[in-house]
Amino acid sequence: MRETGSLQWGQVGTVARTDLKQLLQAKDFWGPMVGLGAIFFCVVPTILLFSLTSFTGVEAVEQISQTLEVLPDRAQASIQASTGGEEATPQGQASYALAVFLFAPVAVVVPLTISTAVGAATIVGERERGTGEFLAHSPAGIREIYLGKLLASLLPGYATTVVGFGIYSLIVNLIVGPEVGGWFFPTTQWWILMGWVVPPFLALTLSLVLRLSARVKSTAAAQQASGLVSLPLIMVAYSQSTGALFGGTRVTWIIGGIAWVLALTGLRRGMRSVSRARLLGVADEQ
Amino acid sequence: MPAPAPHPAPEAVVALDGVVRRFGAQTALDGLSFTVPARTIMVLLGPNGAGKTTCTRMITGALDPDDGSVRVFGRDPAIEGAEVRRRIGIVSAKPALYDRLSGLDNLRYAAELYGLGRGDDARRRIGEAAERFGITRALGQQVGGYSTGMKTRLALARSVLHDPDLVLYDEPTSGLDPESSYAVLELIREMTDEGDTVVMCTHLLLEAEGLADQVVMLQDGRSLVQGPPGELVRRYWPEHTVLVEAEDPGAVARLAGEPGVQDVRVDGAGPVVVVVDDPARTPDLVFALARHRVRVTRVEVERHSLEDLYFAVRRSSGENPIGEVHP
Numbered sequence: 001m002r003e004t005g006s007l008q009w010g011q012v013g014t015v016a017r018t019d020l021k022q023l024l025q026a027k028d029f030w031g032p033m034v035g036l037g038a039i040f041f042c043v044v045p046t047i048l049l050f051s052l053t054s055f056t057g058v059e060a061v062e063q064i065s066q067t068l069e070v071l072p073d074r075a076q077a078s079i080q081a082s083t084g085g086e087e088a089t090p091q092g093q094a095s096y097a098l099a100v101f102l103f104a105p106v107a108v109v110v111p112l113t114i115s116t117a118v119g120a121a122t123i124v125g126e127r128e129r130g131t132g133e134f135l136a137h138s139p140a141g142i143r144e145i146y147l148g149k150l151l152a153s154l155l156p157g158y159a160t161t162v163v164g165f166g167i168y169s170l171i172v173n174l175i176v177g178p179e180v181g182g183w184f185f186p187t188t189q190w191w192i193l194m195g196w197v198v199p200p201f202l203a204l205t206l207s208l209v210l211r212l213s214a215r216v217k218s219t220a221a222a223q224q225a226s227g228l229v230s231l232p233l234i235m236v237a238y239s240q241s242t243g244a245l246f247g248g249t250r251v252t253w254i255i256g257g258i259a260w261v262l263a264l265t266g267l268r269r270g271m272r273s274v275s276r277a278r279l280l281g282v283a284d285e286q
Numbered sequence: 287m288p289a290p291a292p293h294p295a296p297e298a299v300v301a302l303d304g305v306v307r308r309f310g311a312q313t314a315l316d317g318l319s320f321t322v323p324a325r326t327i328m329v330l331l332g333p334n335g336a337g338k339t340t341c342t343r344m345i346t347g348a349l350d351p352d353d354g355s356v357r358v359f360g361r362d363p364a365i366e367g368a369e370v371r372r373r374i375g376i377v378s379a380k381p382a383l384y385d386r387l388s389g390l391d392n393l394r395y396a397a398e399l400y401g402l403g404r405g406d407d408a409r410r411r412i413g414e415a416a417e418r419f420g421i422t423r424a425l426g427q428q429v430g431g432y433s434t435g436m437k438t439r440l441a442l443a444r445s446v447l448h449d450p451d452l453v454l455y456d457e458p459t460s461g462l463d464p465e466s467s468y469a470v471l472e473l474i475r476e477m478t479d480e481g482d483t484v485v486m487c488t489h490l491l492l493e494a495e496g497l498a499d500q501v502v503m504l505q506d507g508r509s510l511v512q513g514p515p516g517e518l519v520r521r522y523w524p525e526h527t528v529l530v531e532a533e534d535p536g537a538v539a540r541l542a543g544e545p546g547v548q549d550v551r552v553d554g555a556g557p558v559v560v561v562v563d564d565p566a567r568t569p570d571l572v573f574a575l576a577r578h579r580v581r582v583t584r585v586e587v588e589r590h591s592l593e594d595l596y597f598a599v600r601r602s603s604g605e606n607p608i609g610e611v612h613p
Contacts, residue, residue, distance in 0.1 A: 014395065138396070
């Protein structure tokens, strides 16, 4: 059964809003999510950056300087240019490198992990609770249901990341800023990463996770299968986001563009995997 | 320019014609046909797995038939699903409510999906539905804390929120205590009094008795028999019979030849069966027995219930089904 006609964005919003409302009611679910974001965006960076800028021993400073040499030339030049070159302390340069380049994957890992956890349960959860029956018999279109659930899965991860990123920026500027001559974060490439690269990776992962959620028989199975699917994607996103920061603005735009094409293709295919029969838990819809 | 002629109202709200639906190797519906006239209560009767739920899923267009056709309000739900579903209210076998949301949020969600929006009209309808089903005071609570009866009432309120023309109830009293079941059935009766058309699935014969205008008895996805219960009973048991027990059963045979008596069957084991042309003859029979000095211990006009019919039909299915009785 193919459902056609124009997309009802109002219904998409209704489905997404209701799913988010349920998520907010589940403290046992979003508590660990907030904890994950806090660890990656606040706790670990604060400890590392604070420790780095507090080193005073000659040997430690030399080791830190050596670590910068493993970075690509473009990154090293960027550090030199942004930190005032020879005038900056080795601690300042190292903490800048850490803040700008090495924590980049965190911005991808956190939303992907959270959104995968939410998305895996979204369709199979409706079926397990019996509420899929309500949706299947409702006038809401199947595309609207799919997109609503996609949004409801995407937003918690992305919102956590945006908030975490804001706090991370503050931490970086407060700890590293004085070492390199003032507030410097987010850099242009980080803005592009957050606005252009992370969302399509999220969408791509969720398109796969929602397909799984529509097909498996239980939430537990969905969580397991989603973990297997999202892990390679997290690794790809990890490497691509790091590469995007090392490779310069143009590379970042290109990586984001490719990710968007893959994401839109994935979403299109994912939309077909959801059907009323699957919401009802009837296995063999043709 | 003359006004366009109004579309004629479809004769049947629901019409299934030779519907087949398979799930893998299993055939859930096997050439099922029936119609539901407007403003009637149609009860789908049958054991678990007979195809009742699949039937409701076909009617809303949640599932497509593999063969045959489904028409609801004259439309094909597989093609015009959204239009059809907007005019249907449904309570599934499980109430299908969101436990983490409040009762109010559950109703708001339905109101928005059914096109009522979030404005004053939606608020008014939610208030009215909640009041009608007696859940106003519980609306602010999370549904997870509701009793089974309260959940059913909330599901019922949700099903009528958008003022549907057709309501589908799949085992609506499942898990309810007798008082709640009675209240739910009363509410369903009220709804049909107000002009709604109801299709109800149940395997509880007592529920269907007195409620159904039409019944379809299902078994293995096929209709064993369908029509108004009274008609079906008359068709299955065309004779009017009076059961008589006496101290000397053989003496009851003296009724043969009395006016209106068509047959007297004495088999020795059970009561004597007296076949009459009209049950109103019963007082005459008693009078005649007294005249013949027969000491009577019991006289009963035999009345067959839907339950009798159900088991009789199921016993004889495949042997001599009584066919269909159309209104």
